Amino acid sequence: MTLIETEADIRCNDLVRIFTAVGVEVQALQGLNLTVEPGSMVALVGASGSGKSTLLTILSGLDTPTAGLAHVAGHDLLTMDRQERIEFRRRSVGFVWQQTVRNLLPYLTAVDNVELAMTIGRSHPRRDRPRRALELLDLLGVADVAQRLPAELSGGQQQRVAIAVAIANSPRVLLADEPTGELDDAASADVLEAMQRVNSEHGTTVLIVTHDSTVSSHVQRTVQIRDGRTAAETLRRTRVDQHGQEHSIAEEFAVLDRVGRLQLPDEFTSRLDMRDRVRLALETDHVGVWPDARRDDEEPS
Numbered sequence: 001m002t003l004i005e006t007e008a009d010i011r012c013n014d015l016v017r018i019f020t021a022v023g024v025e026v027q028a029l030q031g032l033n034l035t036v037e038p039g040s041m042v043a044l045v046g047a048s049g050s051g052k053s054t055l056l057t058i059l060s061g062l063d064t065p066t067a068g069l070a071h072v073a074g075h076d077l078l079t080m081d082r083q084e085r086i087e088f089r090r091r092s093v094g095f096v097w098q099q100t101v102r103n104l105l106p107y108l109t110a111v112d113n114v115e116l117a118m119t120i121g122r123s124h125p126r127r128d129r130p131r132r133a134l135e136l137l138d139l140l141g142v143a144d145v146a147q148r149l150p151a152e153l154s155g156g157q158q159q160r161v162a163i164a165v166a167i168a169n170s171p172r173v174l175l176a177d178e179p180t181g182e183l184d185d186a187a188s189a190d191v192l193e194a195m196q197r198v199n200s201e202h203g204t205t206v207l208i209v210t211h212d213s214t215v216s217s218h219v220q221r222t223v224q225i226r227d228g229r230t231a232a233e234t235l236r237r238t239r240v241d242q243h244g245q246e247h248s249i250a251e252e253f254a255v256l257d258r259v260g261r262l263q264l265p266d267e268f269t270s271r272l273d274m275r276d277r278v279r280l281a282l283e284t285d286h287v288g289v290w291p292d293a294r295r296d297d298e299e300p301s
């Protein structure tokens with residue numbers, strides 16, 4: 001197995017996934033570009049059908065893209081053979097799915113679910129596994145329910161045990177598809193805080209696909225996906241003022257792809273009636289974009 005040394009933990013370039021169902025082609029991903037740096041925590045948002053789950057299924061090694069480049073934790077997802085794919089899924093990435101029942105085995109206790117993941121992944125010496133399983137449950141705030149079966153846990157507790165299972169083999173990347181989708185607000189906040197702890201204390205790179213707008217306040221970066229492409233980003237940082245008070249600052253960015261394409265937000269283009277063609281000018285430190293004033297002159301009256 002050849003590991004590729006790229007700086008990013010997730011890198012997608014011009015990623016395409018076409019599904020063919022009953023003779024009809026659906027382009028779920030249409031040249032998607034995304035780079036996620038090691039140790040970062042990113043939310044992926046977008047309308048229903050924009051391609052979020054398709055992307056996550058590819059990044060988790062369950063599906064193969066039609067074209068483009070996809071590297072995760074040093075693995076090339078397009079050229080990986082069957083054995084490498086199995087190892088990749090056991091050790092390099094962890095996943096948490098929306099449906100709590102998909103994450104845990106119902107007939108094993110919480111701690112046994114975590115230990116089983118380590119047994120399958122063979123990532124830690126056998127004698128260390130029980131202690132490590134309890135440490136992980138403790139990190140996620142569910143050590144007190146370690147001996148319970150999944151059915152005896154609340155939805156939020158189940159998802160936190162699922163995170164412990166997902167990181168049991170110390171993966172570089174944790175992927176979560178709507179992990180708070182079936183939870184109320186308080187349980188969602190607990191799950192997101194647990195993911196933040198995994199990110200900050202273990203340095204795990206975290207990518208969360210979500211509809212939940214409150215997720216954005218728990219991550220440094222929110223990437224918006226539209227029609228199978230990344231379209232815009234929000235970056236959040238904390239600034240300390242001269243009185244020592246912390247302020248959270250959110251800055252909006254548009255995504256500039258590798259060939260220079262830029263998607264302007266709908267609200268900008270509709271407000272200024274920009275369509276078909278815009279006028280561009282390169283200034284010393286920015287690019288100006290104006291509606292095409294000549295368009296109206298050219299239109300027949």
Ligand SMILES: Nc1ncnc2c1ncn2[C@@H]1O[C@H](COP(=O)(O)OP(=O)(O)OP(=O)(O)O)[C@@H](O)[C@H]1O
Nearest residue numbers: 019020021026028047048049050051052053054055
């Ligand atoms: N196996 C498949 N066969 C055919 N079309 C598919 C398949 N999987 C997804 N699609 C289509 O690809 C597009 C993207 O779907 P995807 O599930 O990735 O969107 P999503 O952003 O995750 O949506 P949601 O938020 O509703 O889960 C949709 O048009 C969907 O119908």
